[in-house]
Amino acid sequence: MHRYRSHNCGELRAADVDTDVRLSGWLHNRRDLGGILFIDLRDHHGITQLVARPGTPAAEALDKLTKETVVRVDGKVVSRGAENVNPELPTGEVEIEVTEVEILGAAEQIPFTINADDGVNEEKRLEYRFLDLRRERMHRNIMLRTAVISAIRHKMVALGFNEMATPILSATSPEGARDFLVPSRLHAGKFYALPQAPQQFKQLLMIAGFDRYFQIAPCFRDEDARADRSPGEFYQLDVEMSFVEQEDVFRPVEQLMTELFTEFGNGRKVTSPFPRIPFREAMLKYGSDKPDLRAELELVDVSEVFAGSGFKAFAGKHVRALAVPDTAGQPRKFFDQLGDFAVQQGAKGLAWVRVGEDNALTGPIAKFLTEDDIKSLVDALDLKPGHAVFFGAGDFDEVSKIMGAVRVEAAKRAGHFVEDEFRFCWIVDFPMFEKNADTGAIEFSHNPFSMPQGGLEALETKDPLDILAWQYDIVCNGTELSSGAIRNHEPEVMYKAFGIAGYDKETVEAEFGGMLRAFKFGAPPHGGIAPGVDRIVMLLADEPNIRETIAFPLNGNAQDLLMGAPSDVDEARLKELHLSIRTGPAKPTPYKPTK
Structure with missing residues (x-):
């Protein structure tokens, strides 16, 4: 035996x-x-x-x-x-x-229960992560992650992609987040950077002629933690393709996601094909460029209804309405609780009316609406008896944020939210540029390496704020899995795009000299995407926090409580790396988070 x-x-x-x-x-x-x-x-x-x-x-x-x-x-x-x-x-x-x-x-007395959830806090769980991983739920999550990654590899190869590795030690790259820097022992005062993404390398692979690349790529960004983002490091399915347009990228990714979420979704339906929703439409209808389509309600712009209205609270403001059907039996508490929810999102309150059997409107603001206002609202929202209508007024971005959250919450409370489904969509037609609210300067709104729609001609003839990019996001159940783009592979287009955003030619060449040099030696049209593996597993495991799907994550303060990182380094090692420690409070450097 x-x-x-x-x-x-x-x-x-x-x-x-x-x-x-x-x-x-x-x-x-x-x-x-x-x-x-x-x-x-x-x-x-x-x-x-x-x-x-x-x-x-x-x-x-x-x-x-x-x-x-x-x-x-x-x-x-x-x-x-x-x-x-x-x-x-x-x-x-x-x-x-x-x-x-x-x-x-032999085992000492364990610090928390393994065979049941005893409510131990996350810090203790991460300090004893080897014990936490013995719990059935955590063990299941990690094995799900293993199976998902294995399936991704097999499916990508079957789709004709080639798995390749890209460097971990590289040069710093201005991709929006802070780099993790690694000091060089051999080159005093110089640093490597851990890759925020293999972006430039995968594009260089296309220029080198490899056609279809993928990698389960580790990425490193010195960012703050969120429920759907782990600080420090994460993994993504990095993909790049040559001689493609936007739909050519969508097809294999959509097939992969449909198969993956069907296989590991525990019986939950995957809606397919994935709808294509322009960015501006998404912001208008859903209040977000990461819409949760399980909420079967939409926002409607009713600013024109109140443009000349005597209702001063709405006059001259951007006004969005949310019509919720089948609310005739809802008590007043339903409306009050949604109002409280809106306040938690930053609103001062939530105006509303309801439609009675006689089509008359009742509610806190009904008395302020004229007959013309009511008729216009009924027509714009196709109101019927039993409808309730909630309103948000203010500037566009503020209203989008608040009413986008209210849309989902109202759908859940009123029975217009579909559980047990994965509803994907593509968000397309992102604006290439935006105006900085503080300085008024034109800057890139999303990915500076995207090809502008219309190419060089658009950059030379259009108002920058009207130019759209071949940029897209894939979203599932309100979670952005990835951004992607058809890349700008033409040097003159790149110079012009960066010039509009305030970068002179010398700066562009200094920052992206390697890419530009490659573009000048015959670059194919190419594009790609990089869905987050951690987020995919988080959705499949139905976990609210991404750290529940990672074996050894950092905590919210970017610390490894198990291994004691980050840690001190002795003076001899610092000297070898040509470093000295400056004591005193750190001065935070403002940065623009990665979109």
């Missing part, structure tokens, strides 16, 4: 009754029923119940052990009997009568 096990803890079935077996694993749980010990033994594969009779050496040994001790046990497989079968375990028809026990790894 093998030194440690003849079977794993998820393997034994009724057909194995009367078999002598050896198992190894962790002491997951223990129950004493009238002197008979029942032990749940756990390993990577599952759980098997052990039984030790009173007075036996096995019972004496197992009774003294702390939970999470690693043991080897020998014994015989016996049937539990029909009345004692545990249908929740694949091994639930059998148990092992233990005859011998060997301690393989």
Whole structure:
């Protein structure tokens, strides 16, 4: 028999009754029923119940052990009997009568419960992450991540893509976030940068003639944490294709996502094909360029209705309305709670009316509306009895943010939200440029390396704020999985685009000299995208926080509480790297977060 096990803890079935077996694993749980010990033994594969009779050496040994001790046990497989079968375990028809026990790894008293969620805080979980990963949910999440990455690789190869590696140590790149810098020992005062993304390298691979590239790429950005973004490092499915237009990129990515979310979505439907929604339409209808399409309600611009209205609270402002059907039976609390929600999003309040059986409007602002106002609203929103209408007024961006959140919340509360589906969409036609609200300067609004729609002619003849880019995002259930673009591969177009954003030719050549040099030696039209692996797994696992799908994440303050990073470095090492530590409070450097 093998030194440690003849079977794993998820393997034994009724057909194995009367078999002598050896198992190894962790002491997951223990129950004493009238002197008979029942032990749940756990390993990577599952759980098997052990039984030790009173007075036996096995019972004496197992009774003294702390939970999470690693043991080897020998014994015989016996049937539990029909009345004692545990249908929740694949091994639930059998148990092992233990005859011998060997301690393989003693465990101290554990700092939190493994076999149940005891509400321990995240800091403690990350400090003892090796224990946290023993929990069933976390183990399942990490194995889901492994399976998803394996499936991505197989599907991408089947789609004709070639997996290639790009450098980790590279030059600093002005991609919007802060770089992580690595000091050079051989070149005093100089630094490598960890890649924010393999963007320039994957484009160079296209210029080198490799046609279809992909990589499960580690990326490093010194950014603050969010629920859907891990500080420090993350992984993305990096993709680039040559001789393509926008739809050519969409097709394989859409196929991949449909197959992936169908395979690992636990029965949840994937809506396909993915709709293409222009950026400005998304902001107008959904209040967001990351719309959650499970909410089956849309916002409507009713600014014109109130442009000449006597209702001073709305007059001269951008006004967006949300019509919610089937609210006749909703109590006043429904409206008050949505108002409170809007205030939490930054609103001063939430105006509303409701439509009665006689088509008359009631509600806090109904008395301020003229007959013409009411008629215009009914026509614009196609109002019927039972509708409630909520209003947001202010500047465009403020109203979009608040009413976009209200749209989703109202849909959930009023029964117009579809659960158990993955609803994808492509957001397209992003503006190439925007005006800085503080300085009035023209700057890139999204990705400076995107090809402008209309090319050089558009840059030379159009108002910069009217130029659209071949830029796109893929969104699922309100989460942006990735941005992508058809790349600007023509030097003159690149010089002109950066010139409009305030960069002179010398600056462009200094920052992007390698790319520009490559463009001048025959660059194919190319484009790509890079969906976030962590976010994909987060959605599939139905987890609200991305750290729940990463084996060893940093905490919200970008610290590794398990390994103690970032850590101090001794003086000898600093000297070798030509560095000295300047003490005192750090002065934060403002930066524009990556979009």
